[in-house]
Amino acid sequence: MSRPSILNSIERKFILLVGDMLIVLTSLNLLINHAIDKEFISIGLKVFVFGFGLFTYFGLSYILDFYNLEKVARRRYALSQSLYISSLYVFIVFIVTVFTYDVSFWRIPLLSFLLLTPIEIALWRLFFSNIFKIIPTTKNVLYLYDQKAEENLKEHLEYINGDEVNTYYKVKLTYSVENGQPPFQKKTFLEAIEKIDAWILNLRNYDSLPESVENILLDSILKGKEVISYTSFYENTYEAMPIKSHHHSFYELLRLRNKKIRYLHVIFSFIVNFLLSCLVGVVFFLVCPFVWSLNLFFNKGPLFYTQLRVGQFGNEFKIYKFRSMVVDAEKEGAKMATKNDARITSFGRILRVFRIDELPQIISVIQGNMAFIGPRPERKVFVDQLNKKMPFYGIRHLFKPGITGWAQVKYKYGEDLEDSIRKLEYDLYYIKNRSITLDLRIIFKTVTTVLFSRGI
Structure with missing residues (x-):
């Protein structure tokens, strides 16, 4: 039986962002439909407040590194940062709305917007950090490589395991295709593969894969396990090109294969x-x-x-x-x-x-x-x-x-x-x-x- 699906960092950030967006939209709805006097409400005001509110929140979040998962995992830091950023957000939206539309507010709904929004975001992020302490957080990796990639094997493993950042990947097995058939007994190898959640391939020629390994790889794909190239892993995780892997495409970098006028x-x-x-x-x-x-x-x-x-x-x-x-x-x-x-x-x-x-x-x-x-x-x-x-x-x-x-x-x-x-x-x-x-x-x-x- 395969292990339960484990979310990567992009999926975690997406869940965190969706939760934030729901809270922000709810708070903006409270401000517009309950805190502002009805005589001032118009389509223009609604469009402005929703647009400016979302832009302000996610702009501040990006500038202040609010979606750094390593920081989110630290409860005390996550709480203080949540209160600081969300308080700054509600204050800016409130001030800009007052000066732009010269509106009047109901006192209690306005206080709810100003006080409850930071608390809700802080509680959501506290829940988010706690839930991922319970469910599996790291994918077990089989790293498949060839002789050329072996020159920088230690460095590649360090990048996958995340010495500098938390990648949510951990290499459990490594295998060089130059070795021919896998050096395991078939049963032992299959048992080890069952504990693997992701394959990371660093190969110049995929035709060099032994047939037995290729069959197991295809079986893993059918079971829904992650199979990616080392270049894709590195790009997605570090947002950079792995120039020492020797397997990225020169022509792809130059965009000669699919050149578009942008x-x-x-x-x-x-x-x-x-x-x-x-x-x-x-x-x-x-x-x-x-x-x-x-x-x-x-x-x-x-x-x-x-x-x-x-x-x-x-x-x-x-x-x-x-x-x-x-x-x-x-x-x-x-x-x-x-x-x-x-x-x-x-x-x-x-x-x-x-x-x-x-x-x-x-x-x-x-x-x-x-x-x-x-x-x-x-x-x-x-x-x-x-x-x-x-x-x-x-x-x-x-x-x-x-x-x-x-x-x-x-x-x-x-x-x-x-x-x-x-x-x-x-x-x-x-x-x-x-x-x-x-x-x-x-x-x-x-x-x-x-x-x-x-x-x-």
């Missing part, structure tokens, strides 16, 4: 670049005099720092930043910045923490050398080194580099070439999955990065 995304990118150019441009010109003044006392030397970076199609361009390091920072040669880099001045560290040093990059955006969203531009000396280590590195130059991007918001500030290789996984994921939705996620996560001063 007009909506092109229009969206143009609008985003135009609007953010105006917004960041204004902020840059307002901040510039203050940075210049403080620079005279705490960071003596040139205000701006310019450097050649590799852009679209491998062409170099000049990038501009507020200088955050000592004047002769690279007198001993090119070197990547590290977390506690002695070359960063005390004032420069403040600029970096709040990303103020990045503002002058708006000049490169206006010149057409950069976009707001895209891979981070690197220096040619490091690009040459990375091209030798990773033949896929040049793919990231298909698009304009960006001030922010998927790698920038998903991974820490790169301190060495190994970090650059890890960030390449996120760049390739973005190139493969470019969309309006992904761009919006990057914009929201950029706000989170700036607000909470993540990275250097």
